[in-house]
Amino acid sequence: MTTPTSAKLGLEYRDTNGFGAAQGGRGYHLPVDIAVRSDGRIYVLSRSALNSFRGCNIGITDLEHNWFDKIGEHGKAPGMMDWPTAIVFDANDRLFLADESLQRITIFDAGHNYVGHWGTHGSGDGEFDGPAGMDFDQDGNLLVVDEKNHRVQRYTPDGEFISSFGSEGSGDGQFNYPWGITVAPDGRIYVADWRNDRIQRFTHEGEFIDAYGTSGREEGQLDRPSDVAVDSTGNIFVTDWGNQRLQVFDSDWNFQTSERGAGEMSPWALEYIDANADEKAARDVFDPYPELDVDDPHEVSARTEPYFWDPAAVALHGDDLVLVLETSRHRFQVYEKT
Amino acid sequence: MTTTTKSGTDLDLIAHLLRRAGFNPTWDELQEHAALGYDGAVDRLFNPGPADPMPSDVIRRYHPDQTITQIAPSSGSVWMYRMSTTKTPFEEKIALFWHRIFATGQTKLIQGKVMLTQIEMFRKYGLGSFRDLLIQLSQDPAMILWLDNQDNHKDNINENYGREILELFAMGVGNYTEEDIKECSRAFTGWTIANMPYMSIRMRNNTLRPYGYVAWQYKFDPEDHDDGEKTFLGETGNFNGEDVIDIICKNPATPAFIARHIYHHFVADELPVPQWPFEGPKDPAAIQLMVDAYFANDYSIGAMLRAMFESDIFKSEEKRHARIKSPAELIVGTLRMAGGFDWPTQEIFKATAACGYMGQSLLAPVSVEGWMGGDDWISTGSMVQRINFASDTVGDHNKKGIRQIVDRVAERHPEGNVDPEELLDDLLELAGAIHVESDTLAGIVTYASQQGGIDPRTEDGAAKIASILQLIVSTREYQLV
Numbered sequence: 001m002t003t004p005t006s007a008k009l010g011l012e013y014r015d016t017n018g019f020g021a022a023q024g025g026r027g028y029h030l031p032v033d034i035a036v037r038s039d040g041r042i043y044v045l046s047r048s049a050l051n052s053f054r055g056c057n058i059g060i061t062d063l064e065h066n067w068f069d070k071i072g073e074h075g076k077a078p079g080m081m082d083w084p085t086a087i088v089f090d091a092n093d094r095l096f097l098a099d100e101s102l103q104r105i106t107i108f109d110a111g112h113n114y115v116g117h118w119g120t121h122g123s124g125d126g127e128f129d130g131p132a133g134m135d136f137d138q139d140g141n142l143l144v145v146d147e148k149n150h151r152v153q154r155y156t157p158d159g160e161f162i163s164s165f166g167s168e169g170s171g172d173g174q175f176n177y178p179w180g181i182t183v184a185p186d187g188r189i190y191v192a193d194w195r196n197d198r199i200q201r202f203t204h205e206g207e208f209i210d211a212y213g214t215s216g217r218e219e220g221q222l223d224r225p226s227d228v229a230v231d232s233t234g235n236i237f238v239t240d241w242g243n244q245r246l247q248v249f250d251s252d253w254n255f256q257t258s259e260r261g262a263g264e265m266s267p268w269a270l271e272y273i274d275a276n277a278d279e280k281a282a283r284d285v286f287d288p289y290p291e292l293d294v295d296d297p298h299e300v301s302a303r304t305e306p307y308f309w310d311p312a313a314v315a316l317h318g319d320d321l322v323l324v325l326e327t328s329r330h331r332f333q334v335y336e337k338t
Numbered sequence: 339m340t341t342t343t344k345s346g347t348d349l350d351l352i353a354h355l356l357r358r359a360g361f362n363p364t365w366d367e368l369q370e371h372a373a374l375g376y377d378g379a380v381d382r383l384f385n386p387g388p389a390d391p392m393p394s395d396v397i398r399r400y401h402p403d404q405t406i407t408q409i410a411p412s413s414g415s416v417w418m419y420r421m422s423t424t425k426t427p428f429e430e431k432i433a434l435f436w437h438r439i440f441a442t443g444q445t446k447l448i449q450g451k452v453m454l455t456q457i458e459m460f461r462k463y464g465l466g467s468f469r470d471l472l473i474q475l476s477q478d479p480a481m482i483l484w485l486d487n488q489d490n491h492k493d494n495i496n497e498n499y500g501r502e503i504l505e506l507f508a509m510g511v512g513n514y515t516e517e518d519i520k521e522c523s524r525a526f527t528g529w530t531i532a533n534m535p536y537m538s539i540r541m542r543n544n545t546l547r548p549y550g551y552v553a554w555q556y557k558f559d560p561e562d563h564d565d566g567e568k569t570f571l572g573e574t575g576n577f578n579g580e581d582v583i584d585i586i587c588k589n590p591a592t593p594a595f596i597a598r599h600i601y602h603h604f605v606a607d608e609l610p611v612p613q614w615p616f617e618g619p620k621d622p623a624a625i626q627l628m629v630d631a632y633f634a635n636d637y638s639i640g641a642m643l644r645a646m647f648e649s650d651i652f653k654s655e656e657k658r659h660a661r662i663k664s665p666a667e668l669i670v671g672t673l674r675m676a677g678g679f680d681w682p683t684q685e686i687f688k689a690t691a692a693c694g695y696m697g698q699s700l701l702a703p704v705s706v707e708g709w710m711g712g713d714d715w716i717s718t719g720s721m722v723q724r725i726n727f728a729s730d731t732v733g734d735h736n737k738k739g740i741r742q743i744v745d746r747v748a749e750r751h752p753e754g755n756v757d758p759e760e761l762l763d764d765l766l767e768l769a770g771a772i773h774v775e776s777d778t779l780a781g782i783v784t785y786a787s788q789q790g791g792i793d794p795r796t797e798d799g800a801a802k803i804a805s806i807l808q809l810i811v812s813t814r815e816y817q818l819v
Contacts, residue, residue, distance in 0.1 A: 020546040030402040049403030049412060050687050083400075083684075101684065148681075179399070194399070224395050242395060269548030279543065282536035290532040290555060298398075302451055302553035303532075309550070310402065327402045329549045 009235055009248055009256040010338040011322060017065055018331020019268040022048070022055045026067045026268055027330060029055025033086045033313045034325040034332055038093055040317065041068065044325065044332065045087045045097070048074065056081060058097070063317065063334070065267045071095070071112045076102060079114035086180075088134040088142075090157060096142065098131035105131060105144065105159065118159030123149050126161030133181040133192070133227070138204060143181055143189065150175040152191060152206065165206035170196050173208035180227030180239070180313060190236065192225040199228050199238055212253040217243055217297065220255040227313045229322070231337070237322055239311040244297040246311060246324050246335075261301075261308035261326070263333050301328075308333070348372065352379050353771035354658045355647060357819045358604050359383050360427030362671025362770040364739065365746065380647050384465070384640060386426040392419045392679060400682035406451065406550050413450025414690040414700035417457060419682075421666070422673040422689070432464040433457050434666055435603045437701075440475055440507055441708030442484045444701045448544045451553045452480040453701045465640035468596065468632070469587045472508065476579050479531045479554035485706070488530045488538055490523055492564045497523040502706055503586070511615040513591035514571060521568040525582040528563030531556060587637050590629065597628035600642055605652055606660040607712035624651045659773060659818040662715050665696035665724070667819055672728045672811060675769055677738030692727040696720045716817070728811035735797075735804035743768045744803050748794035755793050758786035765806060774815045782809050 021027030033045040041062050048055035053074030060068040072081050083101035090096065093110040104119035120127045133145035141162060142155045151166035152175075166175045176195035183189055188209065189202040198213030199222075213222040223242030230236050234251030240258075248256040265273065273280045288305050301309035309328040317323055322335040352372050356363035356379075363371075371379035397404055397419055403412045421430045437457060444453050456478050463471045475481055476499070482488055485499040500523030504514045514522075531537060531554045540551075568577045571585050586592055598619050602608035605624065609617050619625045627649055628642040635641035646652050663671070669689055673679075679686065693700055697720050698709055709715075732740055747756065747764050756764075762783050766772045774782075786792065786806055793799040810816060 019548050020550050022546055030406070032402065047402055050401065050684060177399075224399075226399075263549065265548065272547050276543070278539050279536070282539045286533050286536040290557075292555060294555075299553070302551075303555055305549055305552050310398065312402075328406050330546070331549055 009250070011246070011248065011257055011259050011335040012338050013259075013262040013333065014321070014336045015063070015334040016263045016266045016269075016331055017042070017061060017063075017334065018044075018266055018326075018329070019272065020330040021046075021059075024054040024057075024070075026059075028059055029330055030327050031059075031312070031325055031330060031332075032084065032327055034315045034323055035087045035089055035095075036315055036317050036323070037089055042315075042317070042323065042332075043071075043087055043089075043095065045084055046330075047084055047327075056084070058087060058095070063321075067268075069112070071108060072097070072106075078117060079106060079108075081106070085130075085132050086134045086145075088136060090136055090142075091140060094157075096134060096157075098134050098144065100130040100132060100147070103128060103131070105134075105142070105155075107157075125164065126153065126155070128153060132179050135181050135183045135189075137183050137189070138187045143183065145178045145181050145191065147177050147179065147194075150178065152178070152181065152189070152202075154206070163206065165202065166191075172211065173200070173202070175200075179225075182228050182230055184230035184234065185232050186234070188230075190228045190230055192228050192238070194224050194226065194241075197222045197224065197242075199225060199236065210253075212249065219258060220247070220249075222247070223297075226311065229314045229316050231316055232319050235337075237314050237316070239314045239324065241311055242297065244301040244308050244311065246308065246314060246322070259308075259324070259335060261306055261311075261324075261333060263306045263308075263326075263329065263331060266331065305329070348376060349767075349771055350658070350773070351376055351653060354653075355379055355383075356427075357671075357770070358431075358652075358661075359647065360431055361421070361667055361674055362772075362819075364674055364770065365743070365768045368771060376653075377648070380644065383428045383647070384644060386428065389420075389424045389426040389429060391424040392682070397682055401686075406546070411687060411690050411694070413444060413454050414693070414702070415686045416450075416454055417700055418670070418673075418686055418690045418693070419679060421670040422678040427670075427674075429461050429464075430670075431604075433460040434664070435599070436460040436464050436471075438603065438703070438708045438711070439599055440481065441703035441706055442478075442480050442701075443703050443705075446541070447480055447483055448541055449480070449551050449554070450701060451551060452478075452483075455553070456480045457701075465643070466638065468508075468592070468637040468639055469583055471639070472503070472583045472586065473580060475507070476503070476526060476529060476583065477556040479556055482529065482531055482556070483538065483541060483554065487526055488534045490527050490529070492527045492562050495520065495523045495527060495564075499523065499526055506611075506706060506708075508586050508595065509589065509591045510595040510611075513589070513595075518570055521570040521577075522582050524564045524566070524568055525570070525577045526579045528559040528561070529556070529579055530559055530562070593629040593632035593637075593642070594625055596639070597625045597632070597642060600628060600639075600646060601625065602711065604643065605646065606657055607662060610710040610712065610714070611707065621651065624649070627651070659815065661819050662712060663817055663819045664709070664711060664715060665693045665698035665720075666700065668696070668724055668817070669693050669727060671770070672731045675739050675743075675811075676731050676734075677740070677742070680738070689727075692723060695723045696727075721817075724817065725812045728816065729808040732807040732811055733804050735800040740804055740807065741800070743807070744794050744800045747803060751794060754795060755791040758783045758792070761786055761792060761803070761806070765803065765810060769807060769810060772810060772816065774810070774813055778813050778815060782806060782813075785809060 019027030028046045029048045056074035058071040086098040095108040097106040103121035106117040107115040128146040129148035132147035150168035153164040154162040179194040180192040187204040197215040200211045201209040226241035227239045236249045246259040301307045312327045313325040325332040487499040490496040631641040631645035
């Protein structure tokens with residue numbers, strides 16, 4: 001069923017949460033994934049820089065900008081992370097963490113205690129080469145995007161291999177370095193087929209349903225989509241990473257709206273600015289939207305602070321709020337469906 | 339027709355060209371250019387195909403730090419990926435050339451993004467008109483903040499950029515007066531960046547807070563530009579920056595200065611730049627050749643280089659192996675020999691860091707004078723770094739490039755065990771037509787002879803061949819280009 005034009009979904013900017021925290025402390029550093037716990041708390045996974053790891057952890061906040069804690073730190077020992085890629089909660093609020101360098105899935109209990117990890121590097125059944133995205137299916141089993149093997153694998157929460165689907169390529173059901181994944185409320189599986197510039201949709205069993213996306217910058221086109229989320233009515237939210245925007249489609253892939261970003265100073269950012277008089281004075285005459293002499297979306301975002309810069313993940317908070325995580329701005333923006 | 343046979347043929351000359359205009363050539367690169375003949379190989383340098391390096395989106399997904407490039411090792415690694423995977427290494431050599439002369443440092447800017455934008459500008463304009471290049475340089479945000487031109491105001495000049503464009507970038511000491519510096523600086527007033535006060539303070543405060551870096555953009559502020567009359571290098575007028583650059587470019591001192599840099603970078607080690615005002619060039623004929631090409635071709639840098647590459651001066655035996663490899667040349671050449679990188683890896687940081695340990699932190703030169711080069715590259719510490727890095731890089735016979743060398747040895751010797759002398763002959767050629775002295779060769783042959791039989795068809799043989807390659811890249815001769 002096609003959604004009538006008059007009923008198009010809109011998004012309204014509501015808030016910005018974040019602060020660059022390369023040295024640790026409150027905030028995020030190069031965050032790559034975001035997950036919402038059953039109580040509404042928001043977990044942000046920061047990958048940090050390769051040789052500056054103090055920002056590598058999972059930070060915890062909420063919609064009111066409260067700051068709770070951090071989980072984990074950089075390292076290779078059990079419970080630590082090296083090149084983390086994704087986080088997801090199971091039905092019991094256990095937190096699962098994927099790491100594409102350590103080739104493992106780490107589990108923390110609801111109290112954030114390290115429980116264990118599993119995973120084997122390789123290309124055989126159950127082995128993976130770069131776990132990149134995760135979500136739980138309706139049976140409580142874990143779907144893991146196996147990026148360099150170009151497939152999705154399904155495991156029990158304890159890491160017992162169940163099945164997989166996908167192979168390398170650009171045909172139906174094939175992948176080219178897939179990234180994010182989500183299981184919709186109706187059980188269908190959506191995968192951000194990153195280098196094929198499309199989103200693919202599968203049944204609960206992993207049977208191909210359809211694919212949407214052509215390469216480009218025009219409305220409805222995609223450039224390296226990183227993640228996808230789906231609400232209760234089937235609206236599809238795609239972080240169009242290469243185009244530095246969020247695009248929204250209805251369940252029949254009819255274009256709804258697109259957001260380029262409208263980030264503002266978060267309370268944490270304002271505290272910092274208020275405590276630095278010289279920066280505050282200069283900030284008062286700062287033009288966040290300067291006239292630009294470039295049109296490459298990545299470069300435009302690099303020069304325009306309110307815009308999304310490398311939106312790596314999208315998550316729903318409840319069914320009405322959309323959280324867009326921006327790796328290179330160390331923050332997430334909150335939008336409300338209208 | 340150029341031959342592709344073993345040492346002593348034109349292959350050595352083409353290898354010389356490719357080492358200077360690129361990095362240590364792979365066997366495939368040697369073959370491809372040898373098939374064109376020397377003149378054809380030169381032509382290919384100036385008319386290359388697509389660079390086809392590791393895609394930027396791939397780098398950014400796996401190294402998000404290299405998007406914001408807050409720190410020099412991150413942005414340096416972006417360049418290291420490019421240099422070690424590009425199909426047009428001459429382009430990177432040109433970028434390295436200008437990076438060394440127009441030395442701009444992330445250490446002050448705390449903003450690697452704009453540094454990489456500057457390097458991209460060198461790729462785009464580095465072989466074109468020197469006038470265009472100087473205009474781009476003068477409007478480059480990294481250069482503007484590096485040399486404080488944002489503080490060069492109509493009523494209160496800052497002469498930092500005005501001085502360095504004359505002293506270090508275009509003409510050299512002795513070819514202008516202190517008054518010329520002031521007038522030059524006046525011409526560049528108002529050449530600044532958007533949102534200058536905030537960007538300048540954040541650079542000074544060295545912070546990514548609150549939301550990471552905002553990349554800079556050039557902006558001309560007419561209200562802050564001094565459009566009054568100026569007298570510069572003997573000419574008088576209401577000069578702006580472009581007018582001043584015109585006057586610089588037509589001055590004979592300019593191509594002579596740039597030609598000496600080209601000679602130093604591409605032909606043979608010259609004296610350190612600070613000595614140039616007191617000692618003439620080693621090869622005045624080479625300099626004149628390039629000066630003539632500059633004026634005959636609208637200030638074209640590419641024409642200067644082509645004239646040099648096509649000259650007997652460049653081709654002569656004495657110019658081969660006459661320079662000490664810069665750390666970047668050594669590292670990138672060795673990485674390319676080992677096959678480069680197919681996909682992002684944490685290994686990249688080892689290469690970038692090693693470059694710094696050897697004395698050449700990419701995008702973070704020691705000062706505005708850049709790196710001196712020549713003997714300055716060699717010290718006890720840097721030699722250990724150079725040998726360790728090169729040896730480690732080629733020691734794994736499972737790396738793509740090393741495996742290709744082993745396989746080619748196997749093709750040449752289908753019978754199996756290879757005579758040590760023949761093996762060395764093959765390896766030196768396959769690794770890039772590398773030249774070593776007879777005593778060095780004898781030492782490595784002795785080592786190879788002690789390994790027992792070396793059958794390149796076996797894993798054991800492949801490992802032994804890799805160990806011999808480790809010795810080759812550890813030689814004194816491998817330090818030269």
